[in-house]
Amino acid sequence: MVGSNKNRKSRLAVRYVLATILLLIMVYPYLYMVLNSFADWTQVDRQLIPSKFSFKSYEWLFTGGDVGIARPWMNAFFNSVIVSIASTVLMMLFGVMVAYALAKLNFRGRNAINNFVLFHMFFPAIILLIPNFLIIQKVGLYDTYWAMIIPKAVSLWAIFMYTNFFKAVPDAFIEAAKLDGASDFKILYKIMMPMSKSITAVIFLFLLMERWTELLWDMIVVRSDNMLTLNVLLSQMFGPYGSYPGPLYAASVLLTVPIIIMFAIFGKKFKEGMQFSLK
Structure with a gap:
């Protein structure tokens, strides 16, 4: 023993x-x-x-350090915040509404839309890069916030996740609410959303992280310095600013801070949502 x-x-x-x-x-x-x-x-x-x-590397970022030319880091940081939050909110909003319709409403073509969502999730997104860019140019949105936000406003992954969750919610809740005169919008935001806080935390964090770290699209659709996001500005340091590795590391740290804060805030709900998504 x-x-x-x-x-x-x-x-x-x-x-x-x-x-x-x-x-x-x-x-x-x-x-x-x-x-x-x-x-x-x-x-x-x-x-x-x-x-x-x-703190010389951080001083260099915000004041220009011994170079004497201030880099637009704070402006790029706020550009990233605006674009990431706006895109994530739209992806969540459209994801919730489309998922509720696919999961709980009966209408012609529902199965076809479901199949399209599944098919498009495995479709290489880079194939649509040039068509999306040409459309942005044609409608006059090039080098604007909208060029970075609108093409990223729909997430098929979010629709897929919410659809699976809503399908697991008993129809009895919805039928009881409709007997009380509740509309589909009221059912969605008064019943379904409070029940899906955990999975919402998972979707929100993944979407925010994905949009926050986006580089290729933002690099293509903006050209002016005042519209650059933090990722694009950071990537430029490998060119003319490659001789300053300290500030490069400092900028990389700043890029990760918001994601760490979000995970710290929503960590508990994230774990609960992951448990559901892995079932």
């Missing part, structure tokens, strides 16, 4: 050690980025763990 307990503790200790090593391997790249963003410029990318730290 004593021997078996020792073996069990040994196996448990080995698992903890392996888990710790794997965790460090996954976390260290981000930790390396954070440390180098605060590192003295003489030590950036010179050591695995810098020994001298300063």
Whole structure:
């Protein structure tokens, strides 16, 4: 009995050690980025763990540092916030309404739309890149917020997730609400949405993260400096600003902060929603 307990503790200790090593391997790249963003410029990318730290990289971002030319980082940051929030809200709004119709309303062509959603989810989005760009140019939206928002306003993945969730809600709730005179819109926002807080947190976080990290489309449809998003501005640092690795790391850290904050706020609901989506 004593021997078996020792073996069990040994196996448990080995698992903890392996888990710790794997965790460090996954976390260290981000930790390396954070440390180098605060590192003295003489030590950036010179050591695995810098020994001298300063705020020079962040000062360079917001004031231009020793270059003396302020980079439009705050403007690009707010552009990313505006575009990401607007796109995510529209994707959530359209996703909820379309999913409710597909899950709970009977109308001709519902199965065809369902099949189209499933088919389009596996359709390479990059194939539509040029047609979408030409349409944006034709309607005069090039180099505007709308060029970055409207083409990203619908998420078939959000429609798919909400549809599956709404199908699991018993029809008795809807029938009872209709007997009380509730419209479909009232049922959707008074009954269905409060019941779907967990899955909404999952969809919201994934959509926000996907839109926040978008680069290719934003790079194509804007050209003026005052319309650049943070991702596009960050990508430009690999060109003329490639000799400033410290600020590059600092900008990368700033890019991840909103996502970390969102996960910290909605972490509990996110876990609950993931449990449902994996069932």
